Amino acid sequence: xxxxxxxxxxxxxxxxxxxxxxxxxxxxxxxxxxxxxxxxxxxxxxxxxxxxxxxxxxxxxxxxxxxxxxxxxxxxxxxxxxxxxxxxxxxxxxxxxxxxxxxxxxxxxxxxxxxxxxxxxxxxxxxxxxxxxxxxxxxxxxxxxxxxxxxxxxxxxxxxxxxxxxxxxxxxxxxxxxxxxxxxxxxxxxxxxxxxxxxxxxxxxxxxxxxxxxxxxxxx
Amino acid sequence: xxxxxxxxxxxxxxxxxxxxxxxxxxxxxxxxxxxxxxxxxxxxxxxxxxxxxxxxxxxxxxxxxxxxxxxxxxxxxxxxxx
Numbered sequence: 001x002x003x004x005x006x007x008x009x010x011x012x013x014x015x016x017x018x019x020x021x022x023x024x025x026x027x028x029x030x031x032x033x034x035x036x037x038x039x040x041x042x043x044x045x046x047x048x049x050x051x052x053x054x055x056x057x058x059x060x061x062x063x064x065x066x067x068x069x070x071x072x073x074x075x076x077x078x079x080x081x082x083x084x085x086x087x088x089x090x091x092x093x094x095x096x097x098x099x100x101x102x103x104x105x106x107x108x109x110x111x112x113x114x115x116x117x118x119x120x121x122x123x124x125x126x127x128x129x130x131x132x133x134x135x136x137x138x139x140x141x142x143x144x145x146x147x148x149x150x151x152x153x154x155x156x157x158x159x160x161x162x163x164x165x166x167x168x169x170x171x172x173x174x175x176x177x178x179x180x181x182x183x184x185x186x187x188x189x190x191x192x193x194x195x196x197x198x199x200x201x202x203x204x205x206x207x208x209x210x211x212x213x214x215x216x217x218x219x220x
Numbered sequence: 221x222x223x224x225x226x227x228x229x230x231x232x233x234x235x236x237x238x239x240x241x242x243x244x245x246x247x248x249x250x251x252x253x254x255x256x257x258x259x260x261x262x263x264x265x266x267x268x269x270x271x272x273x274x275x276x277x278x279x280x281x282x283x284x285x286x287x288x289x290x291x292x293x294x295x296x297x298x299x300x301x302x
Contacts, residue, residue, distance in 0.1 A: 055285070055286070056288055059285065059288070091290075092288070097290075098290060099288055099290040099291045101230075101234065101291060102237055102238065103237070104235070104237050105237070106237050106238065106241055146234065146290070146291055147290075148233075148290075171235070171237075
């Protein structure tokens with residue numbers, strides 16, 4: 001399994017994502033925003049403030065050269081993981097439905113966060129059990145997931161909600177913290193599994209998340 | 221040339237926490253309002269000289285980048301600049 005972490009100007013969780021994959025012996029490399037992605041099995045769009053989050057979070061990043069072929073990549077069934085700013089970019093790309101709005105209380109929230117695992121039938125969560133509570137940090141000002149009623153109905157019908165907040169911190173519709181596309185190979189989430197990779201950093205629930213991806217490729 | 225003044229606002233159905241916070245701020249000054257909504261203002265200068273052509277261009281810009289129609293809507297005003 002090969003992985004690439006895209007680095008945009010303003011990304012700040014790229015090293016965390018790289019380190020957790022490296023720690024799990026995945027062949028991983030950084031991909032600068034003006035390089036093209038290759039045949040990586042997993043592309044990570046990391047957290048941060050790509051291009052200063054100008055206009056809207058993720059709105060400018062979607063034009064990066066590194067994302068030129070992202071739709072083909074997704075069509076091939078390769079995995080794409082967008083964390084935090086990466087999730088915002090995936091909604092701007094329309095690779096995932098909905099949008100991320102300003103947190104309901106207007107605060108930038110930086111804290112630990114308990115999540116309920118809703119869907120274990122994805123390449124990213126296959127080592128969890130449905131209903132597991134995991135602790136990943138959140139750090140965002142615009143993580144308030146919005147989707148209209150019709151879209152929410154679709155998400156529920158297709159089992160696309162992967163993580164829900166135990167205590168909704170930001171006003172997200174239906175407590176949604178992370179969703180997949182219909183096919184299940186694109187995941188966007190506001191919480192940071194890559195930051196929960198070591199007890200020294202406060203917890204290691206994130207390792208199970210990334211081990212799920214590795215397990216998925218062993219099975220494929 | 222034509223200058224386009226674009227206002228991008230959250231759709232009516234979307235809660236605007238910034239507007240709510242400002243409404244509360246105004247209340248602290250004893251200035252009472254029915255509602256406050258906050259949006260973005262974008263000014264674009266075009267070399268077109270016909271408003272029709274400018275409108276077409278601005279609509280495309282809004283569709284493809286300036287507005288996220290999941291949650292936002294927009295209005296435009298044009299000014300011909302000599």
